[in-house]
Amino acid sequence: MEQRMAEIAERLYRAEQERTVIAPITEDLPEMSMETAYGIQMLNVEKKVGGGDRIVGHKIGLTSKPMQRQLGVGEPDFGHLFSSMRYTSGHPVDHPLIQPKVEPELAFLLKEDLPGPGVDVQDVLRATSHVVPAIEVIDSRIADWKIRLADTIADNASSGCFVLGEVGTDVHAANLTTTGAVLMVNGEVVQTGAAAAVMGHPAAAVAWLANKLSSLGTTLKAGHVVLSGAVTAAVPVRPGDHILLNFGKLGRVEFTLRSP
Amino acid sequence: MSLDAIAEEIHRHQVNAQALEKITERYEGLTVADAYAIQQRLIHRYLAAGDALIGWKMGLTSKAKQQSVGVEEAIYGHLLKSMELSSPELSLSGLIHPRIEPEIAFVFKRRLAGEDVTARDVWLATECVVPAVEVIDSRYRNFSFTLVDVIADNASSAKFYLFPQAYSPYQFALNQVGVVMTRNGAVEQTGAGAAVLGHPVLSVVEQVRMLSRIGRAIEPGMVVLTGGITEAIHVHDGDDISVAFDGMGEIHLMIHA
Numbered sequence: 001m002e003q004r005m006a007e008i009a010e011r012l013y014r015a016e017q018e019r020t021v022i023a024p025i026t027e028d029l030p031e032m033s034m035e036t037a038y039g040i041q042m043l044n045v046e047k048k049v050g051g052g053d054r055i056v057g058h059k060i061g062l063t064s065k066p067m068q069r070q071l072g073v074g075e076p077d078f079g080h081l082f083s084s085m086r087y088t089s090g091h092p093v094d095h096p097l098i099q100p101k102v103e104p105e106l107a108f109l110l111k112e113d114l115p116g117p118g119v120d121v122q123d124v125l126r127a128t129s130h131v132v133p134a135i136e137v138i139d140s141r142i143a144d145w146k147i148r149l150a151d152t153i154a155d156n157a158s159s160g161c162f163v164l165g166e167v168g169t170d171v172h173a174a175n176l177t178t179t180g181a182v183l184m185v186n187g188e189v190v191q192t193g194a195a196a197a198v199m200g201h202p203a204a205a206v207a208w209l210a211n212k213l214s215s216l217g218t219t220l221k222a223g224h225v226v227l228s229g230a231v232t233a234a235v236p237v238r239p240g241d242h243i244l245l246n247f248g249k250l251g252r253v254e255f256t257l258r259s260p
Numbered sequence: 261m262s263l264d265a266i267a268e269e270i271h272r273h274q275v276n277a278q279a280l281e282k283i284t285e286r287y288e289g290l291t292v293a294d295a296y297a298i299q300q301r302l303i304h305r306y307l308a309a310g311d312a313l314i315g316w317k318m319g320l321t322s323k324a325k326q327q328s329v330g331v332e333e334a335i336y337g338h339l340l341k342s343m344e345l346s347s348p349e350l351s352l353s354g355l356i357h358p359r360i361e362p363e364i365a366f367v368f369k370r371r372l373a374g375e376d377v378t379a380r381d382v383w384l385a386t387e388c389v390v391p392a393v394e395v396i397d398s399r400y401r402n403f404s405f406t407l408v409d410v411i412a413d414n415a416s417s418a419k420f421y422l423f424p425q426a427y428s429p430y431q432f433a434l435n436q437v438g439v440v441m442t443r444n445g446a447v448e449q450t451g452a453g454a455a456v457l458g459h460p461v462l463s464v465v466e467q468v469r470m471l472s473r474i475g476r477a478i479e480p481g482m483v484v485l486t487g488g489i490t491e492a493i494h495v496h497d498g499d500d501i502s503v504a505f506d507g508m509g510e511i512h513l514m515i516h517a
Contacts, residue, residue, distance in 0.1 A: 065446075178506035180438030180452030189323075192452035192489070194438035194506070200447055231450070248436040248452075248506070 004029075005036060009043035012155055015141040019098050022141060026148040034077075037153035038216070044156065045080045054083040056225055058213075059136060060205045061157040063198045063229025071149045076199070078209055079157025081225060087163040087255065094258040095161040097139045101234035104181045104245045106195050106202045107134040107164055108226045114206075116214030124203040124210070127222075130168030131176065131202075133247035135183075135255070136227050137161045138234055162227055165251040174249040177201050181231045184244045191232035202228035263294060267301035270399060270413055274302075277354050279401040282409045295411035296474070302414060303338045314483060315339040316471070317394065318463045319415040321456045321487025331407050334457065334466050337415030339483060345421040348513045350395060352497060355418060358397040360495055360513065361488035362439045362503045364453055364460045365392040365422055366429070368484070373477035377468040379461045385478070388426035389434065389460075391505040393513055394485050395419035396492055420485060423511050435459040438506040439489045443499050449490035460486040 008025055015022050025040075026032060049055065062068050062076045087093045111129035139160030142151050152158045177196040182189060195202045205228045210220050220226065237243060237257055244254040266283055273280040283298075284290055307313065319335045320326050326333070352358065369387035397418035400409055410416055435454040442448060457463045463486035464478075471477055478484060495501060499515040 175506060178438045178440050178504050180436045180454075180506055182436065182452050182454040189454045189458050192450075192455040194440050194450040194452065196440040196442075196447045196504075197450040246436065246454075248433070248438065 001036070005040050006043060008154060009040045009047070012040070012141050013044050013047060019096055021098060021143040024142050024146050024148065024151050025154055026150050029150070032150040034149065034153060037150040040154035041079065041156050048082055055080055056083050056086060057081040057227070058209060058220070058224070059157055059159055059162070059227040060209050060229045061152065063205045071152070073149050076205060076208055076229065077149070077153050077157050078212065079159045081159065081162065081227065085159065085161040087161060089163055089165050089253040089255060091255060092258045093137065093161060093163060093255045094260045095137065096260045097137065097160050098141065099145060099236070100137050100139050100160050100257070101236050102183070102243050103136045103138060103230035103234045104183050104191070104193065104232055104247065105134045105136050105227050105230060106176065106198070106247075106250065107132045108203070108206050108228060109168065110220060110222050110224050110226065112222050114210040114220040116211035116219070119207045119210035121201055121203040121207055124206045125171045128171050130170055131250065132168045133165040133181075133245055133251045133253050134227055135163045135243060135245050135253050136230070137163070163253055163255050164225070165247070165253045167251045169250050176203065179248045179250055181248070182246045183232060183235065184246070185235060185237060186242055190235045193232040195228070195231050197231050198229040205229045263298050264301055266412065267298045267305065270298065271302050271305045273399045277356050279356055280399045282400055282405055283412055284406050284408050290408045292408060292411060295408040298412040299337065299414050302412070303340070306340055306342070312341040313338055314341050314344065315485070316467055316478065316482065317415060317417055317420075317485040318467055318487045319410070321463050325488075329407050329410070334463065334487070335407070335411050335415050336467055336470055337417045339417065339420065339485065343417060343419050345419050348421055348511055350419060350495070350513055350515050352515065352517055355395070355397045356399060357403055358395050358418060358495055359403075359492035360393050360395050360501060361492040362441055362451070362490055362505070363392045363394050363485045363488060364434055364437070364456070365390045366460070366464055366484045366486065367426065368478050368482050369480055371477055371479055372468045373472055375469055375472045377465055377472070379465055382461050382464045382468070383429055386429045389429050390426045391423040391503070391508045391511060392485060393421050393503055393511055394488070421511065421513065422483070423509055425509055427508060432507060434461065437508065440504045441490055441493065442502045443493065448493050451490035453489060455489050456487040463487050
């Protein structure tokens with residue numbers, strides 16, 4: 001099995017580097033467990049760290065009931081965020097992507113470590129320096145996004161890159177669950193939502209991650225960013241598209257997608 | 261084919277809460293103008309029985325809904341006094357397969373008419389804005405209809421409830437107001453005002469334009485429901501629905517048989 005995992009990790013890694021897609025892993029291995037899938041994800045995380053990239057945080061996926069139902073799972077999943085994936089609002093994004101989609105999210109910037117287990121929403125809010133609006137650009141190395149749970153977990157939770165707003169807000173300065181998020185592509189409203197869509201409260205997703213990581217023997221670190229989960233359905237985008245997220249009192253994020 | 265006869269049939273099904281086959285499957289060649297004429301005749305039946313016209317509602321105000329019906333324009337319906345819930349309780353009796361959706365309502369102090377109306381005219385004529393929930397209930401089987409069917413059915417209007425606290429129209433950026441709808445504590449839908457034609461005020465502009473084509477207007481004192489901010493959700497006996505409008509308040513709607 002270990003050799004099989006290394007092989008799959010290598011195929012995913014190459015697909016990402018070469019901007020190509022591969023068939024769903026679960027076509028050959030329909031019974032692959034979540035543990036094995038996270039194991040494959042970790043092989044590529046170690047490879048990237050070995051290659052000089054740096055882990056700057058985590059992303060949480062499958063935080064909405066409809067997404068969980070679609071993939072037949074009862075909990076979210078997570079992926080790793082690297083320094084090379086990070087962009088700032090107002091600057092063009094020329095990340096190498098294959099079949100990108102965008103999602104509005106709330107990012108938590110931690111000022112303290114969050115060791116689990118037993119982390120709850122209040123612990124997350126206490127450990128958070130501030131929140132910033134974010135657009136996550138998700139991407140899949142699996143052909144036509146035909147993903148099952150193990151496919152997306154092995155593929156770093158379908159991460160592409162992420163764009164953070166420039167201004168942070170104190171967690172108590174706005175209602176994090178009801179503040180409206182408006183996502184526009186090329187000037188047209190394409191999705192609206194509020195962060196309550198993320199497990200009732202986006203900090204609940206961060207708490208889930210802190211506890212999940214503790215069961216895997218690691219911890220959310222001070223200075224890390226956590227993308228807490230999609231506030232709306234994902235919207236496919238293409239090079240040339242201008243993407244704007246207006247998150248009301250929480251600020252805004254915008255960028256133009258460019259070919260790398 | 262008589263538009264009066266179709267209006268009579270829809271009226272009967274509305275009053276008796278009985279599902280109906282699509283009229284477009286049974287009568288050929290009905291146009292959008294015919295559909296509004298049927299809606300007009302339907303409303304006259306209620307008015308003749310003592311009901312009163314108290315405003316208008318907009319429908320198909322999101323791109324997603326317009327696409328689902330295959331159109332690029334919103335529609336409108338009449339709001340009658342009998343549709344307004346005086347307390348946040350909804351009885352399912354008299355309804356077929358109701359759904360509810362969160363909306364921003366405008367209440368007017370001045371008359372608004374004319375094809376050339378602007379958003380500025382709407383602000384000047386607005387007394388206040390109010391969080392609202394609309395109960396829609398298509399009279400068509402399986403909530404399935406074409407544009408002509410839904411217009412003839414008074415744009416699926418059934419009931420509505422206005423939050424007791426009204427706000428100045430200038431207090432909130434209505435396109436940015438976030439909305440969270442929960443059922444028995446679990447989040448069902450979220451959205452923001454921009455889901456309504458980019459901004460709810462633009463829905464009122466569109467309402468006035470459509471009314472002006474038939475020589476009608478928004479009259480002082482009238483209410484306009486501007487359109488669903490999220491997808492509508494089905495409701496059932498015993499549901500405790502909560503709709504939070506960021507900064508504006510929270511409507512708790514109890515559903516019973």
